[in-house]
Amino acid sequence: MTVKMYESDRAPDDSERTAFRRAEKKYKLYYNHTNKKSSKGYMQRQPKKVELSEVVDFKSVLESFNQNGETPPGIFKLRCDSNLPVFGIENRPGFYFIPGSLSIEEQQYWIKESLTSFPQPPNRTNHNAVYGPIPDLFIAAKNKKVWVEVKNSVKDVSGGPDSGIKDADGCKWQFSEETVAISKGQPCKSIAASVLLRKLRWSTLGLQFDWSKRNYDVSLPHNKIPEALCELAKRMSAPALLMGEEFRPEAAIVNYFGLGDMLGGHLDDMEADWSKPIVSISLGCKAIFLLGGKSREDDPIAMFVRSGDIVLMAGEARECFHGVPRIFTDNENAEITHLAAQFSRQDDVCFLEYIRTSRININIRQVF
Numbered sequence: 273m274t275v276k277m278y279e280s281d282r283a284p285d286d287s288e289r290t291a292f293r294r295a296e297k298k299y300k301l302y303y304n305h306t307n308k309k310s311s312k313g314y315m316q317r318q319p320k321k322v323e324l325s326e327v328v329d330f331k332s333v334l335e336s337f338n339q340n341g342e343t344p345p346g347i348f349k350l351r352c353d354s355n356l357p358v359f360g361i362e363n364r365p366g367f368y369f370i371p372g373s374l375s376i377e378e379q380q381y382w383i384k385e386s387l388t389s390f391p392q393p394p395n396r397t398n399h400n401a402v403y404g405p406i407p408d409l410f411i412a413a414k415n416k417k418v419w420v421e422v423k424n425s426v427k428d429v430s431g432g433p434d435s436g437i438k439d440a441d442g443c444k445w446q447f448s449e450e451t452v453a454i455s456k457g458q459p460c461k462s463i464a465a466s467v468l469l470r471k472l473r474w475s476t477l478g479l480q481f482d483w484s485k486r487n488y489d490v491s492l493p494h495n496k497i498p499e500a501l502c503e504l505a506k507r508m509s510a511p512a513l514l515m516g517e518e519f520r521p522e523a524a525i526v527n528y529f530g531l532g533d534m535l536g537g538h539l540d541d542m543e544a545d546w547s548k549p550i551v552s553i554s555l556g557c558k559a560i561f562l563l564g565g566k567s568r569e570d571d572p573i574a575m576f577v578r579s580g581d582i583v584l585m586a587g588e589a590r591e592c593f594h595g596v597p598r599i600f601t602d603n604e605n606a607e608i609t610h611l612a613a614q615f616s617r618q619d620d621v622c623f624l625e626y627i628r629t630s631r632i633n634i635n636i637r638q639v640f
Contacts, residue, residue, distance in 0.1 A: 299598045302319070304317070327560060327575060364589055365589065383627055384623060387623065395477055399471070413465040417465045419463050474528065505524075526634050530630055535596040546587065551635065553633065554581045556608060557607075558599070559600065563592055564592055
């Protein structure tokens, strides 16, 4: 039997929420009731201001440490062989934060891979259940294509060779020119590739995760994780491993965040060996990451995660609830000027348009 947490229409007050849920509510994006006109005359919703003074800023922690060799109370710099600075939190053993781990060029590369290669079949995405596997989604969005359900009476809506892909119900879909799809005049399901790209929420690499059963389904078709990503994860995982231990990247989940998106508090608990870390790479707009305790009632620690930061969670930290209640897409707080300049120099307009209002998170795991 399903039980609703709140039976009445009245919004629960903070006394009825867990500590983790209160923190999510505190940092979540809300808008003022009043709108403001833009310079072009459009009405714009104004985000409510949020108090950020309690958010840990590891970029500032690093700058301060480089100046005076000190860290704030409760935070320490790990002594390890890594050439990069690694910080830990005293009451969260197994959690490590590596600020600014990736160069601008590396960030650009992994953003491109996340949008072009990682959603490619046989990798599964959140679109599989409704639209089936979708090939070359980013390129199709760039070329203003439409994903169209092909009726039996119509062999090919695009005029080219029949290359449709079937979804879970056996319906066939394929990309078509926008004008062709409209001009056919036949009732059919269709959706713009640009909309599908914006609604992309996750893709899975390596061993495929079955979200309905909450386990890894080794029978599903899959490719190995790209070697370059494996090598990066192995290199970055070292601070969280005992000497002589090895990290074997076997699966990865790529999360895509847009304006107003959040990732609720959860545990990553489907892997066999929790002593091995999850290697989490942040790309794109700045966000707030919440690191709770082993109960939702434990007060979580809020921290900024920026493009190029890497977080490790191993051992006891694997038992801690965590989530992302907020990403920042405004010019003042997104902090992607460096990325925008890099994409502009490369004339990668489509990537630039996407990442200006988005965050991507790649988290790599050892499954067995």
